[in-house]
Amino acid sequence: MTGIIQELQRRTPLGWLQLSHHKSRLLVALAGIAFADVLIFMQLGFQNALYDSNTRLNRALVADIILLSPQSRNMQNLATFSRRRLLQAADVPGVQSATAMYIGLLTWKNPQTRRKTSMQAIGFNPEQSALNIPGVQSQLDKIKLPDTFIFDRASRGEYQEVVQQLDAGKVVTTEVDKHTINLSGGFTLGASFGADGTLVSSDENFLRLFPRRQVGGINLGLINIQPGYDVQQVAAGLKLHLQSEDVKVLTRAEYIKFEEDYWKTESPIGFIFSLGVSMGVIVGVIIVYQVLSTDVNAHIKEYATFKAMGYRNAYLLGVIFEEAIILAVLGFIPGFIFPLGLYQLAATATNLPIYMTVSRALFVLILTVMMCSLSGAIATRKLQSADPADMF
Secondary structure (H helix, E strand, O other), X not given: OHHHXXXXXXXXXXXXXXXXXXXXXXXXXXXXXXXXXHHHHHHHHHHHHHHXXXXXXXXXXXXXXXXXXXXXXXXXXXXXXXXHHHHHHOXXXXXXXXXXXXXXXXXXXXXXXXXXXXXXXXXXXXXXXXXXXXXXXXXOOHHHOOOEEEEEOOOOOOOHHHHHHHHOOOOEEEEEOOEEEEEEEEEOOOOOOOOOOEEEEEHHHHHHHOOOOOOOEEOEEEEEEOOOOOHHHHHHHHHHHHOOOOOEEEEHHHHHHHHHHHHHHHOHXXXXXXXXXXXXXXXXXXXXXXXXXXXXXXXXXXXXXHHHOOOOHHHHHHHHHHHHHHHHHXXXXXXXXXXXXXXXXXXXHHOOOOOOOHHHHHHHHHHHHHHHHHHHHHHOHHHHOOOHHHOO
């Protein structure tokens, strides 16, 4: 190992010398790589925010097993199924409780700006715990009152005055489809790509806002199992006992994956973000290839001289890959720094969970090195076929 280090120290950094000799070309290359990295970081950030924001409510459900209609597509597009399935589920060994949950999108009037916007309403029996969200469990008594809801403080939009009044213990009044409701408290969940925010109340208050909905048609069935029972075994028992085409049985983990898979595969938004990452990689490959290819062409006679002196192709290829690695590392630095500010700006503007992670930074760094290495491999094809006799 010591011998290898000493050999590297004695080695002339030919790749760096060639890159630094043309500073303007080097700066253009680094700017191009940084741009590609910024594009990749932003697409990955939005993609993660898409999956994270749209599965937060799924993760907040107090349930080991979830029942839903097979026609349901995601949390904002839930079909209904018969409430009697919960009574049937209670007969399965290992089932401790079965809670009904109603979920629907509504248009309400922002109490602060008086503008109409989309919100997600959730209703359930306040006598039973259904949501593991800070602030909800402690305010279940409030939502028992008629037309009373608690409001998501992290909703997308201008709600500073509303939040201040709620925190001060005041009741805020607004309208939903000409129906007056009261906001008597707040909790923190966050906006998503599907809804600007969330309202939580009792099942009775929920049904008042959706007069066409039937009490017997529910969106989710939250099943909790008794201690000592295996979730997979109880879920298998539910599938066998219900044997119905109008209900689907999913474990908690499967339900979270069900939501994420929708946004990954069925939603055009997920495809767009994945395409954006691919486009960033392609842009980076093209830019680095142009730089390295130009460098090879500009120094083709020098490379031919090295070959005539006895240097093997492996040495010359190593010079090109050295340049590729240098470009990857130096270009990654500004490509990592700029998204930090852009993430903060986007998170503030959209109320979405957009933030940098160590794993994402390492992934993009590795992707950048691979991107530049691929460009170097393409750029060296002409070098390998170069004949020193043809160069002079």
